Amino acid sequence: MDTTGLLSTLAVVVVCAVTLWLSLFVLRLSRRTSDFYVAGRAVSPARNAAAIGGEYLSAASFLGVAGLIYDQGVDALWYPIGYTVGYLVLLVLVAAPLRRSGAYTLPDFAEARLESRGVRHLCSLLVVFIGWLYLIPQFHGAGFTLRLVTGAPLWLGSLVVLVVVVLSVAAGGMRSITLVQAVQYWLKLTALAVPAGIVLAVWWSTHGAGPQVPDSWTLPFTGRDPDEHYLYRTFSLILALSLGTTGLPHVVVRYYTNPDGSAARRTTVRVLALLGIFYAVTVVYGVLGRVYLPTLEAGVRHDTVVLRLPAEVVPGLPAEVLTAALVGGAFAAFVSTSSGLAFAVTGVVNQDVIRPIAGRLTGGDQPEVTGFRIAAAGSVLVPYAVSQVFPEVPLASFVTLAFVIAASTFFPLLALGVWWRRLSVQGAAAGLVTGAVLAIGSMVVSLTRNTSTGWTGALLTHPAAWTIPAAFAAAVGVSLATPHGVPAGAGRTLVRLHTPEEVTQQR
Structure with missing residues (x-):
């Protein structure tokens, strides 16, 4: 193993060790059920915003967005814009009401609002499916990142993430991962921004001007086949990313940890700022990657541009240190x-x-924390x-599938x-089923039949523009046809969701 591999391995070890240490440090504070599920509902807006940034900025953001900008130019800027605008939608529509619902999970909210176990079970299935779909590219990213810099087998990077995640989540639940994710946001930002600043400074000192890239890279839709309907594809992508954020289970659950609805709104405003800073840095890698690496070898993924760039700009040990920092940030x-x-x-x-199973077997004596830790292991395995058997695909593109399903259902x-x-x-129920069937069906057909051209390809590979309206139409139409299915307590529930805590506390 060369110096880059050794330093990168050390960076991964440090990230994993810090994560586990923070988890164990908080373990002594996690005793109640609310500690494990919502961190005692006492997370400040500043810490919660950093934690949201930590969990939201995934492999698709750290490596995938820069790779897409490198490959597609300005057309790919809609990815970070869509990811960020999603929080503006969340701020305006649901942030404060979600916190006031008093729920622990998204299925909890659905049951409290609709007073239906059936809808709750549908939501539970979708949460698990979306969560697993989103986890697969995280494992893929960890595997190819470690392989790129150390030559390790693909399964090793995935296994490292698996072990660290199970231990950190099982140790202290939400209270534990809140601190871990808040720290990791700043670690990721530092690991991405410092090498970007150094690389940009080297370029500027050498050339005395900004990087120059081909005109086709800086103009939208340049060189695109008009028969591929890229305007529709872009519009559908923006809808999926901006509306899908509101429906992502791991994003929604964080709003249950704020003290009140007002804190939930302040959290979202801070998140918008943190995401904007982070995504601005990824553009540097896309632009300079196009300058220093105008072409990649056959079979080389665009996702690797971030990790390859320092070695093209800075010679020797400094490049190895910067690459190791990026590997550590990627693992974070x-x-x-x-x-x-x-x-x-x-x-x-x-x-x-x-x-439910433990209750039937033990008469309800199964400790809550024990069940939580068992579930943590199974949920990641x-x-x-x-x-390990799923084919590798570009990180940002694969994650977009989870956004489409979330936008079409939740x-x-x-x-x-x-x-x-x-x-x-x-x-x-009709809205959930319609959105899920159409979104997942489109995904399966586009992947299995390799339909990517013409209107058929555009509609199947970017279905959000029609699956979201279809889900809304199904939910509204069936609701109007079944007024007897409106919960008796719907009015009281909505009053609670929209009444500020300051008002209710005065009563």
Whole structure:
């Protein structure tokens, strides 16, 4: 193993050790059920915003966005814009009401709003599916990152993330991973921004001007085939990313940890700033990557541009140190995002699978924390096993599939559940099923039949523009046809969701 491999391995070890140390440090504070599920509902806006940034900025953000910008030019800037705008939608529509719902998980919210176990079970299945779909690229990213710099087998990087995530989530639940993710946001930002600043400074000192890239890279849709309908594809992508954020289970669950609805809104404003800073740095890697690495060898992934760039700009040991820092930051991204996803899935599996089974077997004596830790292990092992046989795909593109499904299912449920009193149980179920079937069906057809050209390819590979309206139409239409399915307490629930805590505390 060369010097780069040794330094990168050391960086990975440091990230994993810090993660586990922080988890064990917080373990003594996690004793109650609310500590494990919502960190005692006492997380400040500043820490919660950093934690959200830590879990949201995944492998797709740390490596994938820069790779897409390198490959597609300005056309790929819609990815970071969409990711960030999603929090603006969340701020306006659901951030404060979600906190006021008093729920622990997204299925909890659905049951409290609609008073239906059936809708809850549908939500639970979707949370698990979306969480596992999002976890697979995290394991892939960890595997190819470690292989690139050390030559290790693909399974080793994935296994490292698996072990660290299970231990950190099981140790202290939400209270534990909140601190871990908050620290990892700043670690990731530092690991990405410092090498970017050094590389940019070297370029500027050498050339005295900004990097020059081909015109086709800086103009939207340049050289694109008009028959591929890129305007539609871009519009559908923006919808998926901006509305899908609101429906991602690991994002939504973080808002249950704020003290009140006002704190939830302040958290979101801070998140917008933190994401904007981070994504601005990824553009540097995309632009300079195009300058220093105008072409990549056959079979080399665009995701690796971030890790390859320092060696092209800075010679010797400095390049090796910068590469090691980027590897450490990448692993922080894999671990923090995987922890958030694992927690979201764990909470649902524990409440809807482990606890009912344990209750029947033990007469209800199964400790809550024990069930949570069992669920944590199972929730990560399944996607890890799938990732070992699933073909590798570009990180950002694969993660977009999870956004499409979330936007087509949970976004209509949350938007209507928070703002429309006449949503019925049957309507909510119809919206969830319609969105899930159409989004997942499109995904399966596009992957298995390799349909990527013409209108058929555009509609199947970027279905959000029609699956989201279809889900809304199904939910609204069925609700209007089934007024008897509107929960009796819907009015009281909506009043609670929209009444500021300052008002309720004065009563």
